[in-house]
Amino acid sequence: MNRTLYYNYIDEKLHALAIRIDTNGKLNLLQLHMHSESFYLHFLNLLYGYALENLNKTLQNVEAIDLIDHKNMLIVQVSATSTKAKVESALGKDIIKKFPSYRFLFLSISKDASNLRKMKFKNPHGISFSPTSDILDTRSILDEVLNKKIVEQKEVYEFVKNELGSEIDAVKLDSNLAMIINILAKEDWNDDSHVEPVHKFEIDRKILHNQLDKAKCLIEEYCLYHGKVDSKYSEFDSMGSNKSTSVLAKIKREYLNKKDSGSPDEVFFSVIEVLKGKVIESANYSQIPIDELELCIDILVVDAFIRCKIMESPEGYMYAAS
Structure with a gap:
């Protein structure tokens, strides 16, 4: 709870x-x-x-x-x-x-x-x-x-x-991200949730395109961890478990479910709340402090935003490709 x-x-x-x-x-x-x-x-x-x-x-x-x-x-x-x-x-x-x-x-x-x-x-x-x-x-x-x-x-x-919160602990962040990726990857997701090639559009323009206000600060702060998430995905994928596909598809599906439920900011934060609930309710969840959990979920959702798995993507402005 x-x-x-x-x-x-x-x-x-x-x-x-x-x-x-x-x-x-x-x-x-x-x-x-x-x-x-x-x-x-x-x-x-x-x-x-x-x-x-x-x-x-x-x-x-x-x-x-x-x-x-x-x-x-x-x-x-x-x-x-x-x-x-x-x-x-x-x-x-x-x-x-x-x-x-x-x-x-x-x-x-x-x-x-x-x-x-x-x-x-x-x-x-x-x-x-x-x-x-x-x-x-x-x-x-x-x-x-x-x-x-x-x-x-x-x-x-x-x-x-x-x-009174602490600074981000890089070691904890690494292990927590791995745990949460594992949990989300085990969630059921529809076969028809087709995963498109990952393209990351220029972040600030995508924020502007989606008229994000409250989410803007979160995205700007946690986009810096995209490389860490990418590294974790690569580690798992190299072992033959296609975690990146599964996790990103899960995040995208939750976004599509919430897409028409409110303003762009409300949709963005709704996805975060749903994913947090999925993790907490999972049998594989080893309890960590709530601030650490929220940090990891925030980072994963921002990463999905960068990869254009959630929110609308402006045409012609690619951030990077992976």
Whole structure:
């Protein structure tokens, strides 16, 4: 299920970030704390629909408050320390009196705060604060992610991937491409799916010809991996298993099924989603992180685009031939 894949990825990245913050803090390396504050500002806005901004933009070196949301009347302290003393210290600061109608949130970015949610706190200025719901940590945030609708969960996944995702691992990419090519090649495909000679038209003109907008960036980024895919196809084909024909025919068939289902961009991304589903459901699929899976599928579909197996091809402009 995509839900499980998205959740597992988010879970892994948030826990890894928390561990790094904790370790760096013990070494007195605090730069990651600052970057994490910015990360969580945007993350909480996406996850909860807040309109948080950094209070330091308007007030320098403010104690007890790091983020503020004037629309939803929230003030947030972001901390790598998760103790009762830390929370009470924030609640006792004089600046809290400036926000009598606001709600106070405490965000623990490196420690589990489950025990804090069970405690009672001194709140001398009487600001709205309920430990059960107003103390956040990785665990409580993941609970929120888990209960999101799949469309919303995917948005969170995309955000976390963009913020915390790793650089492309060439070794993993090589093995993952091989595995996925194997899986797709075993899919049934109609004998009447005639495979035409492979011609790769000039990429930018084909993008323009098909009026692709959102897919343009993906194609421009992953067309660089055409050589790697070609190498993998050649490896398999040299062993007598005609993987390139089978995989490209499979991708083309899915494109033809989706061809009239929406705009060119919608069709392009629909093909990617269908192929991803085929791989995940395959008995031959050995689970890999969702971002690695999506990377490989994206690369294969872009390669098929270059080879003119999907989308309309302009006449007279050949990218290359193979």
